[in-house]
Amino acid sequence: MRKTTSITLAVVGVVAFTALFAVSGFNGNDSQLNQVFSPEDQEFLKFITLHGKSYATKEEFQFRQNLFKSNLLKIRMHNAQNGVSYRLGVNKFSDMTPEEYKKRLGYLPHNVDQSKVKYLAPSNGDNTIDWRTKGAVTQVKDQGQCGSCWSFSATGSIEGHNFLTNKQLVSLSEQQLVDCSQAQGNEGCNGGWMDSAFQYAEQTPLETEADYPYEGVDDTCRVDASKETVQVKSYVDVTPNDADQLIAALQLGPVSVAIEADQNIFQSYQGGVINDSSCGTELDHGVLAVGYGTDGGVPYFIVKNSWGPDWGDQGYVKIAATNDNICGILSQPSYPEIVQK
Incomplete structure (x- = not known):
């Protein structure tokens, strides 16, 4: 009973602590707030309020607060450097352990079928292209705590190329790929590969997001043949390690790509062009390239x-x-x- 009471009091204390901040409002010039809370504590309370965070015990509160402060220090140290091309910032991942954050990664590296690799003729086309402005990209989605990034990358490129082929932008079902593409080597929330998703969609057309909505967990495959909407005819593996080849592919439509995203640079990314090697090249995350452009003379890929x-x-x-x-x-x-069609 005593243990239950102490936990309850801890929770009440955390709620009251947060409520005091919320009532005060975040104002760096508020002398009373500055007397009670350190600048880092104020940032943490702002973070809790903005992202609707809640912690069950005082111990968890303190644990998350320490994680937040550690990430905040990394963010400030990076942003204080001269000449950096990208910014880091506080976001919903700022109180997570590396292990918790990495649950959102789920790309399983595979050897590419060399018969699928295609060299694309370089083009002297536009210096910039953005498929978002051309109507070929659906809204940004959220995979949650499921390692299904590969399915979102795959549906994104299928959605874009379906728009270009059939003149209709339809949001397609990631959950169908999560539930149904194990025979192609995918493992649902434990990871997968975009090429394997394309192989599945060659055999079984994808349903819409509305007909087969996303759950963020592994579930039983429940395909309804009457609702199948978009089918893949084939797929192309772009010649690797060549920026001009990816640019040539992007002139044809959105492209599924894999990256390394397990470093703090990605966890805390806020804006600008990532232009250094600190994110690594050990592939663990599937995303979607939707265009390219330049920023201050630095060429970049636009990635969803x-x-x-x-x-x-x-x-x-x-x-x-x-x-x-x-x-x-x-x-x-x-x-x-x-x-x-």
Whole structure:
């Protein structure tokens, strides 16, 4: 009984602590607030309020607060450097352990079928392209705590190429891929590969998001043949490790790509062009390249993530479009070809 009472009091204390902040409002010039809370504590309370965080005990509160402060220090140290091309910032992942954060990664590296690799003729086309402005990209989605990034990358490229082939933008079902593509080697929330998703969609057309909605957990496959909407005809593995080849592929439509995203640079990314090697090239996350452009003379790829619009730059990240293979983005690009209706 005493233990239950102490936990309850701890929870009440945390709630009261947060409520006091919420009532006061976050104002760096508020002298009373500055006397009670350190600047880091104020940032943590702002974070709790903004993201609707709640912690069951005082111990968990303190644990999350320490994680937050550690991440905040990394963010400030990076942003204080001269000449950095990208910014880090506090987001919904700022109180997570590395293990918790990595649950959102789920790309399983595979050897590419060399018969699928295609060299694309370089083009002297536009210096910039953004498939979002052309109507070929659906809204930013959120995979939650399921390692289903590969399915979002795959549906994104299928959605884009279906728009270009059949003149209709339809949000497609990631959950169908999570539940039903094990025969192709995918493992649902434990990871998968975009090419394997394309192979599944060659055999079984995808249903819409509305007909087969996302759950964020592994579930029983329940395909309804009467609701099948978009079918893949084939897919292309783009010649790897060549920025011009990925640019050539992007001139044809959105492209599924794999990157390394397990470092703090990605966990806390807020904006700008990632243009250094600190994110690594050990592929663990599937995302969608939707265009390219330049920022201050630095060429970049526009990349759609699946962590919701409250991550990064409204759900997107810019990665340098050079042959340095930043974050591994040039390692395994691929895109589908769609059955025309």
